[in-house]
Amino acid sequence: MTVVALRLAGPLQSWGSRSRFVRRETETAPTKSGVLGLVAAARGMRRSDPLEGLLGLRFGVRLDQPGQLVRDFQTAQRPKREKDGTTSWSSLPLSHRYYVSDAVYLAVLEGDRELAEGIDEAVRSPEFPLYLGRRSCPPAGPVAVGVSENDLEGALASLPWMAGTRQQRRHRARTVRLATVCDADSEEPGGELVRDVPVSFDPNRRQHAWRSITRGTVEVDNPHGVADADTGDEHDPMAILGG
Template structure:
């Protein structure tokens, strides 16, 4: 098996799996349905394409490199209403939208067929439709496609270097520890881990009726070494020991 590693980072992200009407929630890490939707968009598939459900066969895992914080957005929208006589008026209403800000996630997709791997990597490098991080206003980072490596998603994520932002790494290094404990969410059975249902198994992404099933997700923790390359600047170093 080979694994594709994808990086989701930026000022804001949104990964809702349970949103209704005027309240739009976000989960604390990317959903499988959102990532598969991103793949389908990159491949040029429409929302009602039957091939999207077949992508569920890919092994999925996500590592939280930088958890970020929750942001609540006050948002207004206008809804047109037709009154007697055909007069159109607009009703203003408030929507509440939630985002994750300053978060970094590494998503791993395990793919068995080499033909699938080549097709997906090519599409991610040159997407047909514009991919985004949950909502159209949230673009992907430049280093979105990190690597393609041998191994299953869980083992690859346990050894892949920490991808948090420099300022966050400095924050952790000041604690004086040599490693960082990172959460990994996977659908692969892990010993002594607790499974929880998550409704992000895609049946259809059609705009006329999106349908999902619940899948079991498990959390495990791995330790990643902290790279000691970020040091405080000392202006007197340029004086050569004077």
């Protein structure tokens, strides 16, 4: 199989899978529907276009830099034209919107080579602007990482750590263990069901189906790790009690 990898980084991201009305939540990792929406925008697809060509892709994400959860309060007013020609304003309900700040994720899509190469090309030169879950969340830096002959799990375990240099230096150890979320077979043990398959993005009939996911970890190299930082010789103030 072939994989296409995407680096999802920005000041704010929001990957909602159960947002309703005035409470717009975010998951701690990019959703499949959100990433496929980004790919569809890059390919110039309209919201009413069928998505069958993308739904067969396997999806996985690695949390390279989890970031911090933040909440934003938003208010809005609706104008109303009165009979005397004047305009009055009515306040809409307070909206609670959640974002992940300063996060970096590695998203990987597995499929046939022609489709993977087409996605990579589209993301490098998108037809529509790309955003990380919401229109107010543009990506920081290039999104495309590249195409390679690999499977989903292999790519998540072998691609370089995408966190910022400061984060990598702060970690110090030569390797780092990162959380992953991957598509799984519905009968695979330990699977978790989430409603995250975009059947339609059409605003008039938006629809999502269920998919099964598994959570795991991978260990990757830290290019800024210190050789002796992972020897286990950290200061232990209680060690004297065992002597």
